[in-house]
Amino acid sequence: MSSNLETRSLLDDWRNFDKGCFFDLGHPLLNRIAESFVKAAGIGAIQAAARESCFMAVEGTESSNSPDITGSKNKKNRFPDLRGETNRKSLEAMVKSTGKESLQWGLAAGLYSGLTYGLKEARGAHDWKNSAVAGAITGMALALTSEEASHEQVVQCAITGAAISTAANLLTGIF
Known part of the structure; x- marks a missing residue:
């Protein structure tokens, strides 16, 4: 060994x-x-x-x-x-x-x-349902880690996470 x-x-x-x-x-x-x-x-x-x-x-x-x-002189850093x-x-x-x-x-x-x-x-x-739920929950958790989390931002991130993870699951094996 x-x-x-x-x-x-x-x-x-x-x-x-x-x-x-x-x-x-x-x-x-x-x-x-x-x-x-x-x-x-x-x-x-x-x-x-x-x-x-x-x-x-x-x-x-x-x-x-x-x-x-x-064109603005005051750049936001x-x-x-x-x-x-x-x-x-x-x-x-x-x-x-x-x-x-x-x-x-x-x-x-x-x-x-x-x-x-x-x-x-x-x-x-x-299947895609597991990916959608996991993506939505992960998206919500990421939105809540931002400094200025609003209700709208949490919902948008949940929808985006679900959409991206579902698309990735459905497209697996195609490319």
């Missing part, structure tokens, strides 16, 4: 990650939630870090008085602590924002994956 551990490579570990046996928490539902969370959180962190790095670089090259694409500088405050804001977005991606993927698995086990079928 120890020889197997010594001969395994990083590539072997990544192959096992795709097969779904990276975690063993004792129950398939927990394994699925944990794997979905880790995969999506990693993707969310990479996406957020790349976006904010690009934003910092673009803001650092532009002067504060130059007009933006719309999406991240008020990011100033396009390489100072400590900008880096801290980037790490905080990346961590928050990574957590949101992970929670959304874990919730969706857990709901689809639970509904499949409860109903005995994996």
Whole structure:
């Protein structure tokens, strides 16, 4: 058994990650939630870090008085602590924002994956209905994580989540 551990490579570990046996928490539902969370959180962190790095670089090259694409001189800064500088405050804001977005991606993927698995086990079928319900609940949960969640926004996110997940389920195998 120890020889197997010594001969395994990083590539072997990544192959096992795709097969779904990276975690063993004792129950398939927990394994699925944990794997979905880790995969999506990693993707969310990479996406957020790349976006904010690009934003910092673009803001650092532009002067504060130059007009933006719309022609207004007062640009609305999406991240008020990011100033396009390489100072400590900008880096801290980037790490905080990346961590928050990574957590949101992970929670959304874990919730969706857990709901689809639970509904499949409860109903005995994996179809578009499970995807629609899981997508709607996940969409509502994501809407509630925003700072200014309104009733209309929660309903819109539920409808959007249901539509996207249903479409993905129905289009599986077509492309």
